[in-house]
Amino acid sequence: MDELDEPALLVAERIFAGYVRGVDVLAGCGLLLNEGELVGVIGPNGAGKSTLVKAMFGLLRVRTGRVTFRGRDVTNEPAHKLVAKGIGYVPQRQNVFPTLTVEENLRMGTYLQPKEFTRRAEAVQELFPVLAQRRNQKASSMSGGERQMLSMGRALMMEPDVLLLDEPSAGLSPRFQDQVFERVREINATGVAILMVEQNARRCLQICDRGYVLDQGTNAYTGTGLELLHDEKVIELYLGTLARAR
Amino acid sequence: MRVHLVLATALAQGDEVPQGPGFLDRALQALVDGIQFGAIIAITAVGLSLIFGTTHLINFAHGELVTIGAVVAFFLNVGAAGPGWHLIPSAAVAIVIGALLGGLIERGMWRPLRKRGVGLINLFIITIGLSLLLRHIVLVFFGTRPQSYREYDIQQALDLGPIGITPRDLIIIALSVLVLLGVAFLLQRTRTGTAIRALSSNPDLAEASGIDVNRVVLIVWVLGGGLAALGGVFYGLTEIITWDMGFRLLLLMFAGIILGGLGSAYGAMVGSFVIGIVAQMSSLWFPIDLQNAWALLALIVVLLIRPQGILGQRERVG
């Protein structure tokens, strides 16, 4: 793991976690995210990428290991408390409240700060105009790409310092994928640190400051986006096969 | 049931009723009775539905919350060792106790069990046990003898054309509708209500949005307990108070919820009215003992035509 002088914003160290008793999906992996950074996590299907994000965000119990945010231990803190501390999360699947309207989805984004709703909703709708157009429609009526926008918008309503994105481009048409990556960069440019899990490894590494390759619950490779993009082993083991799989 | 009461009132008044009222009159009367019965089912079922929606727990002990509400009000109203209060303050205290009991059960039992990861089937079995336990506790204190409240048990029916309705029944219907509108307002227009719907819609995302899920579930139980108790008092007022009255209502609550569309609070309300009306109307043609059977038959027929229930949404794919 990188040893940087400045304290990192969000750190996960030697995490063990899993869904079934006695089976560790995560077997000692970890990562670190600095203030304002855009970091990618890639790896084959089933490597444990989503599991790692869930464990860091308090949605899955960490068996051993440590998660720190701004230097404070937040291991196994419930997600709603981490939201209050400034972490936002966009899940891979089921990322909206389907029976709620678009506006109500955004409203739940400011559940903890209801007074801020109007002002923040304006900013979010500027970033994602489709949310303003479809404000009163049920989220269930939206396409996958629109849901992704809505979910990012919901997470941004708290003005988080860190955004955890789990495969934001998965299942989207190329046009929407472009839009998503563009928005991710825009959000990052406003100073929000982003941890992004991606299947679309090349695209992800192209825009990331740094990347981690996760395999079978452990860190396989770590480096800057460019280093990983050009690393022979990474290409052979991960980028090549993933590119073919697409 | 109401039909007979009105007949009895009419007889007592010395009106001539050799053939009884005409069919249309009786049908209208049954409709009004059905609306009232439906309103009572709805008040109790909406809490059951919200509990299911937010926790996926099928609370088999919900009927006992109804019974306890009715019995607590009875104790305060006419109980031998009770203070002999008027029914209205008695009912108010019963609602508070129902709400507290709901909250206590959630906080003391369901939350710890959920936290330990006990499966839903196991929890369901536990609610059956809890139902049995609570019912028999009530039996010990209340006994098997049916009772009624002191006030409002016999009232002169207002004569509204063909329909005879007592002021008591009119007030029960009006209050029930007001309470249901209040619940709808809570769910639709308040932050907590939206959070309840969000939690029913996607629990992990609710938590990930900063909603304290356990707190919202506690609110739902408090609300459900209070509503069940109120429904119990109304039920005791219109029928009679017995130790297993809520248990007998439970099947109709479930029927209302499923008929309206599982997981939708508004569906539970609509479904309950349908069940109540069918049950009462069936007694126009069939023995009154079979009215619940007809209500359940209506449930089956509706589900055959519309498997997701009246307001239920089909499971979305993708």
Ligand SMILES: Nc1ncnc2c1ncn2[C@@H]1O[C@H](COP(=O)(O)OP(=O)(O)O)[C@@H](O)[C@H]1O
């Ligand atoms: N809810 C779950 N219950 C049980 N096992 C799960 C669950 N979610 C994921 N897994 C298992 O955990 C492993 C890692 O999954 P996941 O973190 O989703 O991988 P990735 O996101 O890298 O594709 C897989 O073997 C998967 O089958």
Ligand SMILES: [Mg+2]
């Ligand atoms: Mg995943």
